[in-house]
Amino acid sequence: MQNKVCTMTNLNKIKILPAHEAIKIAAGEVVERPSNIIKELVENSIDAGSTKITITVHQAGTSLIIITDNGCGMSADDAKLSVAQHATSKITTVHDLESITTFGFRGEALASINSVSKLSITTKTESDQTGTYIAWSFGNLIEESLRTHQTGTTIQIADLFENIPARKKFLKKNETEFRAIVTLFQALCLDYQSIHFQLYDEHKLHFNCPAVTKLIDRCAQLFDFNLYNKMIPLTELTNSLCSVSGIVSVPSYYRYDRNQIFIFVNNRWIKNIDITKAIMKGYAGQLPPQKFPAAAIFITLPSDQVDVNIHPKKKK
Ligand SMILES: Nc1ncnc2c1ncn2[C@@H]1O[C@H](COP(=O)(O)OP(=O)(O)OP(=O)(O)O)[C@@H](O)[C@H]1O
Ligand SMILES: [Mg+2]
Known part of the structure; x- marks a missing residue:
């Protein structure tokens, strides 16, 4: 009988991956393509109680995604913490999942997106006088300052997967990625009729869907x-x-x-x-x-x- 040959060259050399490498791998579960990122960000905006959400994409989201909402916003401390792994304001224990009313609960989305892009958050709560701007580059904090913003949040994602060329190669043609974004946009609009959604492709307003009360009116917009x-x-x-x-x-x-x-x-x-x-x-x-x-x-x-x-x- 033939002995099994172990092809692992570093046998008996198990190592714990550094957190910044592990998160890039884990990010693949949440962040596959621009439409997944938009879904996570818009769901955060919905969880934040927004009534108007504007999505802007450049090159089908591969070079730039901007999501602006008029939700509750974040304090400067929360904005900084929001990109940490397992940082969530939505559940405290796993039992909360049985009665969850928010989209998010893992506290993973922003951490994952942050590890594979240049991410910035501009945000202001109702009670804050001025807004906060925080920017990271592939997980590293690069700027923190005060910035004017209405109550709500703007999240900008640039240069998606620039630090993982192998992943970037798996992105489909821009037309295909944009089609996935449009399908997601349609789903969000059908699901949340009381929210005013907009989708800009570069500087062109592709969809403008003010709140409606009837599903048939949403269909007419979409x-x-x-x-x-x-x-x-x-x-x-x-x-x-x-x-x-x-x-x-x-x-x-x-x-x-x-x-x-x-x-x-x-x-x-x-x-x-x-x-x-x-x-x-x-x-x-x-x-x-x-x-x-x-x-x-x-x-x-x-x-x-x-x-x-x-x-x-x-x-x-
Ligand atoms: N647009 C937003 N407005 C207000 N708070 C936000 C917004 N986006 C994110 N946050 C805050 O940042 C936290 C982290 O967001 P993230 O999407 O990473 O995790 P989550 O929504 O809690 O869980 P999940 O990983 O399942 O989406 C949220 O729990 C929320 O408190
Ligand atoms: Mg979320």
Whole structure:
């Protein structure tokens, strides 16, 4: 019988990675591409109670992402702490996860993003007279000063993955990355109708979506008129387990992929093949083969029935 050959050259030389290297590796779980970063930052803005959130991207977010919100802002001390690993204001113990109402809870997103980009935070709370500006370069603090800002926060991310060329190589073409940003933007707008969202591509306003009260009006802001005319609201269904509401396209409308099927569980955008199949089944064969509808489906469950902590991206 052949002996197993160990290919590790440094056998018996286990080392603990320095924190600044370990976090760059861990960052891959949260920060894969610009749209993941935008999702984390906008979710922070929503958690901060914002009613207006503006997203600006240059080169599909690979060279620059700016998110401005009018939420509660951070004190200078909190802003400095926010990029530390496991720094969160949202939970204190793991039991809090059973009744969590915020998107964030890991205290990981800003720390991860900070380790792979040039990050700056400008922020002001209602009670502070002046705002705070703090800038880091790939995890190293480079500036801290006072700066004028309205109540709320602006976070700027530049030069994503410049310090990890191998990761940068895995970014797709700018058009593909921008498409992922647009899909995320649509999901956020559908999910949070009471928030005014804007998306700028370089200096061009790509979407302007003031708050609305009806889902159909959000569809009108987001999709071409052709689709808006073909969406029908669902009658809300509630039983002892869950409630389901939403909007779906008519059978005569179809798309070539599943990208316009949006599913939300307790206001978290998720991807779920079983629910997607159930939606398709509802069309009872009226869609042509390999064609897909557009839909936004909202499922509400008791919070202790949902484990938000299955995956770092919180998408399952
Ligand atoms: N836009 C913002 N407005 C106000 N506070 C913010 C904002 N962004 C971040 N923070 C503060 O910084 C902390 C760290 O943010 P971060 O996204 O890293 O962690 P989190 O949201 O707590 O958890 P998760 O890693 O799951 O997102 C937050 O808990 C919050 O207190
Ligand atoms: Mg967060």
